[in-house]
Amino acid sequence: MIPMHQSATSEAAREIERLLGLHPKGFDLSLDRITRLLDMLGNPQRRLPPVIHVAGTNGKGSVTAFSRALLEAAGLAVHVHTSPHLVNWHERYRVGVRGGRGQLVDDAVFADAVRRVAEANGGQTITVFEILTAVTFILFSEQPADVAIIEVGLGGRFDATNVIADPAVSVIMPISLDHQAYLGDSVELIAAEKAGIMKRGHPVVIGQQPFEAAREVLIATAERLGCPLQVFGQDFVAYEEFGRLIYQDEHGLSDLPLPRLPGRHQYANAAAAIRAIRSAGFTVTEAMMDKAMASVEWAGRLQRLTEGVLVAEAPEGSEIWLDGGHNPGAGEVIAETMASFEERQPRPLFLIIGMINTKDPVGYFRAFSGLAEYVFAVPIHGSDAGIDPVVLASAAYDAELVAEPVSNLGEALAGVRRLVKAGDPPPRILIGGSLYLAGNVLAENGTPPT
Structure with a gap:
């Protein structure tokens, strides 16, 4: 784990x-x-x-x-x-x-x-x-x-x-x-x-x-x-x-x-x-x-990603946030923050989520109902306790979100590019659901904590 x-x-x-x-x-x-x-x-x-x-x-x-x-x-x-x-x-x-x-x-x-x-x-x-x-x-x-x-x-x-x-x-x-x-x-x-x-x-x-x-x-x-x-x-x-x-x-x-x-x-x-x-x-x-x-700084907790390998793969102008919160309580405060961002500057919100099997994914996702346009469920590399993306996507559906499983972060970002409509503002992307996933992201992006 x-x-x-x-x-x-x-x-x-x-x-x-x-x-x-x-x-x-x-x-x-x-x-x-x-x-x-x-x-x-x-x-x-x-x-x-x-x-x-x-x-x-x-x-x-x-x-x-x-x-x-x-x-x-x-x-x-x-x-x-x-x-x-x-x-x-x-x-x-x-x-x-x-x-x-x-x-x-x-x-x-x-x-x-x-x-x-x-x-x-x-x-x-x-x-x-x-x-x-x-x-x-x-x-x-x-x-x-x-x-x-x-x-x-x-x-x-x-x-x-x-x-x-x-x-x-x-x-x-x-x-x-x-x-x-x-x-x-x-x-x-x-x-x-x-x-x-x-x-x-x-x-x-x-x-x-x-x-x-x-x-x-x-x-x-x-x-x-x-x-x-x-x-x-x-x-x-x-x-x-x-x-x-x-x-x-x-x-x-x-x-x-x-x-x-x-x-x-x-x-x-x-x-x-x-x-x-x-x-x-x-x-x-x-x-x-x-x-x-x-x-004050705290990596992986509503951290804005502005450069790196993964940032370059996102649609141009994307606002990308990384957060390792992984339980329903964390989901609520993160969703509240995303909603406040939406009030200030409307953008379509996409979630890229990976979780481990000791968590409550439906409880986490429920906080984003009516707020997120689409969920991409991803695996967590380096952990034998990650929830299968198919199962995780199903949990998002149970929370009344539209979701699909993908095999990696790059495929999720490609999915966001596919769904962004011409003329829409650049998307807001939240990557989260696990500190282990946050580690995957920072490593793959080339921006580890210092």
Whole structure:
């Protein structure tokens, strides 16, 4: 299920490929194996800079990106761990640089850390994600930084990152149905799993929640643990007014530029980041916020593609967006953004979608009913869990969209060229449905994250 676009010349990628052949793929939620391994390594997770620990179904990556942008705007060195990667394994580890932009981990340093962790494990049963999480703690404990932002892989309570005993702040972003086989089949159960990253007496920030039931579970857990608590819509808020982003908490009101990341949902994500940084004990100034809103970046999440191999294959003048959101909640916010684009500048909307078989494609597609003209269902290369394009196209039909299966991205773009009518404005194309597909696109387009 992990796409392998990594260059064969990468020493770290070769080490990870070897481990993938030895250990079970996927997730096996438990803290026993990672705890044992970290003990063998001298418990590097206890030697980290202050940690911002982030969980949630949607918005984890965005709040991580905003938090990084805010802290780097203050000149701080910020380590960042995210998953999955889109093109290269190195994307999971951004190493902080004081006074500058954090850099993806050096390949030789990365490979050395992987080898050391694998050697300490001694061939015992473990998942590769757990090994890579231990690598996070090795890398981030051995290279100095002012703060580390660590994103949960799956769930929270039993995620391998949840060995962090004293986070500066725990952040819970929007919760909706996803990974039900692991986390439960209701938003209340999923919220309880995500709330597992909260630590007694440590600050908690709860981002905007689409489901009141999930919000109530999160608040109740934080209160039971005696956590200083900040809740979106109650203790802090953000909204658009006259083309500006208005943020407000107990420190006052800030009038900011709209975030560089498109979509109204990003207002709440930006707000959660500002509140999280403050709750973690860092000063947030107006200058930091202004700079962060203008500089924030997050590959594969409503990313505008303006150059590259695939862009050249699209109809001339096309507006092309890439987004790895893959569940119904993500579908809703992406569709809302596409609708806002349509209001501002009408264009025919075409979807090029690939998904994996743990997702709810009908729920995702339903958000685009009446908005998208046509869907091309594509396979996901490098994953053995991709939904067959024929089955995916059928799911789009079930959501009242017109769709057809195709064999690759090039064929999908050729299909868009075929359907664009003479005299119509150039199309708007959304490629999405999976972070794995986003990785396929960025690799094939020649524009990997840096």
